[in-house]
Amino acid sequence: MSDGFDGKLRDRFTEPPWGAESRTDCPDAEQIQAAARGEASFAEVEALLDHAAGCAACTVAWRFTREAIPSARRTDRRWLAIAAAVVVTLSAGVVLRTWINPPVELRSTARDAIRAAIPDGAELPRGAFVLRWTPGPPGTRYTVLVTDERLTPVARGTNLDATELRVSEEALAALPARARVLWQVRAILPDGTPVATPTFVARVAP
Amino acid sequence: MDDVAQLRPGLVALVRRVVPPWLRDHAEDIVHSAIAQVIERGNPERSPSYLMRAAHNAAIDEIRRRIRRPEIGIEHDGEAHAVQAKTPDPARSTVSREIDRAIRACLAALAAPRRAAVMLFLLGYSRSEAEAMSGWGKKRTEHLTYRGLADMRDCLGAKGIAP
Numbered sequence: 001m002s003d004g005f006d007g008k009l010r011d012r013f014t015e016p017p018w019g020a021e022s023r024t025d026c027p028d029a030e031q032i033q034a035a036a037r038g039e040a041s042f043a044e045v046e047a048l049l050d051h052a053a054g055c056a057a058c059t060v061a062w063r064f065t066r067e068a069i070p071s072a073r074r075t076d077r078r079w080l081a082i083a084a085a086v087v088v089t090l091s092a093g094v095v096l097r098t099w100i101n102p103p104v105e106l107r108s109t110a111r112d113a114i115r116a117a118i119p120d121g122a123e124l125p126r127g128a129f130v131l132r133w134t135p136g137p138p139g140t141r142y143t144v145l146v147t148d149e150r151l152t153p154v155a156r157g158t159n160l161d162a163t164e165l166r167v168s169e170e171a172l173a174a175l176p177a178r179a180r181v182l183w184q185v186r187a188i189l190p191d192g193t194p195v196a197t198p199t200f201v202a203r204v205a206p
Numbered sequence: 207m208d209d210v211a212q213l214r215p216g217l218v219a220l221v222r223r224v225v226p227p228w229l230r231d232h233a234e235d236i237v238h239s240a241i242a243q244v245i246e247r248g249n250p251e252r253s254p255s256y257l258m259r260a261a262h263n264a265a266i267d268e269i270r271r272r273i274r275r276p277e278i279g280i281e282h283d284g285e286a287h288a289v290q291a292k293t294p295d296p297a298r299s300t301v302s303r304e305i306d307r308a309i310r311a312c313l314a315a316l317a318a319p320r321r322a323a324v325m326l327f328l329l330g331y332s333r334s335e336a337e338a339m340s341g342w343g344k345k346r347t348e349h350l351t352y353r354g355l356a357d358m359r360d361c362l363g364a365k366g367i368a369p
Contacts, residue, residue: 004328005355005359005369006355008368008369009309009328009358009362010327010328010330011252011357011369012305012306013306013309013369014230014327014328014329014330015226015227016226016306017226017228017299017302017303017305017306018226018228018299018302018303019303019345020303020306021300021303021306021310022273022274024274026270028263028358029262029263029266029267030230030259030263032266033259033263033266038209038338038339040340042288042339042340045339045340046318047321047324049321049322049325049326050318050321050322051328052308052325052329053310053313053314053321053325054275054314056306056310057269057270057271057273057274058227059329060224060226060269060270060273061270063224063260063271063329063330064220064221064224064225064262064265064266064269064328065266066329066330067220067223067330068220075317094339102304117261122261132238138289143246145246146241147211150211150214152211152243153245162285169321182238184238184239184242186242186246196229196239198235199231199234199235199238199239200329
């Protein structure tokens with residue numbers, strides 16, 4: 001917490017409480033990033049700031065962008081070169097598979113959410129590593145992404161109508177015993193509503 | 207895929223740093239969802255800068271989604287739980303929301319340039335950064351920020367609110 005009115009005001013504003021009011025007509029994240037990078041006119045920046053002034057969700061989005069781009073200044077874009085150089089040194093090995101899926105606002109409501117049908121953290125044998133979830137309404141299609149702890153994909157099932165995904169032994173071969181496996185289900189309900197679950201955890205049995 | 211995975215530790219730390227306390231325990235989950243979205247979109251452009259930007263965009267969207275609908279946490283017992291474990295108590299939570307509402311109402315009441323100056327201040331931009339972004343010049347930037355904060359103090363005081 002900061003001392004003084006200005007600091008307290010800043011703390012309060014940038015850490016909105018649970019249930020704080022947000023708007024639904026929010027700008028794209030890309031617009032906020034562009035503004036923070038100095039790639040937008042100040043008129044555009046002002047419009048985005050005006051929106052964030054009345055929107056708790058976008059206040060935190062700005063804070064994220066501000067922290068992510070600490071030198072988000074139009075006068076100093078050295079961070080671009082530095083960030084690129086740092087990331088370029090990282091492994092560039094595996095190619096992203098093309099799976100065109102337009103970004104959508106995912107829903108996950110108490111009424112219609114999908115949830116895990118196996119206990120969280122359950123140890124599953126390599127020969128029967130089956131992830132199961134509760135069904136949505138008839139006609140729901142599911143997509144499941146399974147990753148290791150580093151979020152490197154292990155398996156993926158797309159456009160499934162079954163409510164389970166069997167992960168092959170080959171896919172698990174690189175994982176040690178008791179390795180944590182993260183999985184998430186995304187579903188399209190029959191009315192076209194997209195739903196996303198939280199991330200679930202399973203373990204590879206020894 | 208490794209490129210995306212490499213972003214995870216930094217992204218988790220960043221999310222944990224910027225989200226409100228009541229959402230902090232969900233940082234891992236937020237990042238997993240964000241990176242899953244980047245993988246799903248499968249854009250053929252895979253430069254590191256693209257991936258970083260895409261991951262940041264997805265994280266921003268995921269954070270905003272959870273702040274807009276904080277009541278939607280679903281736990282493994284099949285029941286819906288509000289993700290407000292860090293909220294101390296309902297009364298305090300209500301007071302915090304009232305303060306937040308008052309702050310935003312007072313911001314809305316500011317004259318446009320003062321509002322922008324105060325917003326930049328509240329979001330952590332230094333005077334020189336605000337000056338560079340706005341093109342106002344040093345004195346005008348300082349004046350707008352100073353006067354804007356004074357207006358905020360008066361406005362909140364009139365509402366009986368202390369941040």
